[in-house]
Amino acid sequence: MSEKYIIGVDGSEQSRVALAWGLARATERGASVELLHVADDSFLSESVAFLSEAQQASQQMLQTECEYAKSLGFTGEVSGTAVVGHPIAEVEEASKRADLLVLGAHQGGRLAGSFFGTRAVKVAAVAHCPVAVVPETDPAPNAGIVVGIDGSEAARHAIAYAAKEASRRRLPLIAVYAWMPPLTPGLEYLWSEELVESQRTAAEEAIAIGTAGLASEYPDLEVRREIVQAPPVAALVQAAEGAEMLVVGSRGRGGISRLLLGSVSHGVLQALPCPTVVTRG
Known part of the structure; x- marks a missing residue:
């Protein structure tokens, strides 16, 4: 049975660094990939209209990132999940179905769905699988x-x-x-x-x-x-x-x-x- 990687996406540059890293690793392993975008509902109105708009925005973001993943040349299996909820709780639940959870590395984000930076610490504490937090770095030749x-x-x-x-x-x-x-x-x-x-x-x-x-x-x-x-x-x-x-x-x-x-x-x-x-x- 092949491995499954879940990669958090929010459209930011840092998120896309993690996305590229996760896709490259998935290619090496023959793993399937699920992209996950969580629209944080902490500051949203509880009205059905607001939540519906948030869900649509989350799905649109997810579609954009799925297309970006394909533009990187990834030919493996890619699925996506867009949800509205509490980022830590949603990511913890998603980690139950993953072999590796991949997150970008930045403090906060420009979008309501960002669960990186300091939130990555919280995710790593509650996840049910290994968590990779990926900054933008250049490894040295033959680095260990x-x-x-x-x-x-x-x-x-x-x-x-x-x-x-x-x-x-x-x-x-x-x-x-x-x-x-x-x-x-x-x-x-x-x-x-x-x-x-x-x-x-x-x-x-x-x-x-x-x-x-x-x-x-x-x-x-x-x-x-x-x-x-x-x-x-x-x-x-x-x-x-x-x-x-x-x-x-x-x-x-x-x-x-x-x-x-x-x-x-x-x-x-x-x-x-x-x-x-x-x-x-």
Whole structure:
């Protein structure tokens, strides 16, 4: 059974960057594509006339974006869904029928249906499938796929996803483990070189465990392991500058986006050094 990608569209330049990225990926995978436009009803009158006009506008927008998708040369299966409703709720429901949800990357949008930018963080927190948030970037030649490792169950899902992607694309996998010594005001003097070295050793063990088994599963995969003494978000953003993709794990779905998405996932979605995929636990 082929994969299905849902791509959010709103007619903006940022949305079309994500659309082109999603279509290119769908071509590689032989996946079907569903374009989704949500007209936000938060500020609309509840009258039947207003809602009907909003639905017609949403369908017109969707038709325009379907035609644009075809103009890019995509020859696969494309369907479309135009709805009026709450963007986060509608996208969460749509994610139940997708293998990947693709969103553009910008803060807000010029149209009422935009659910990108800060809303992408909320979508990533509640989605039922992996979410890709795509900024306009140019990957460096032979750029790799970066994944964050921290020993958690969420990170294990991210590693599995990233390794599969890197193997498919024949790109190096760059596994990043970031650590910082605990900083307690007034107690910095307790941190000796021996204790810092023990932290480094623990980091080396964690990244070794996190990448264990990849060599046997993907014999031709090049795995680079990087241990960085820096805050996790800063380390991942720097490592992913010019990368093909950054993959981070999510703790799961829930109503408080930052807490349940995780501070690291939340942080990288605010910075977006490259197309970033948030995997599901």
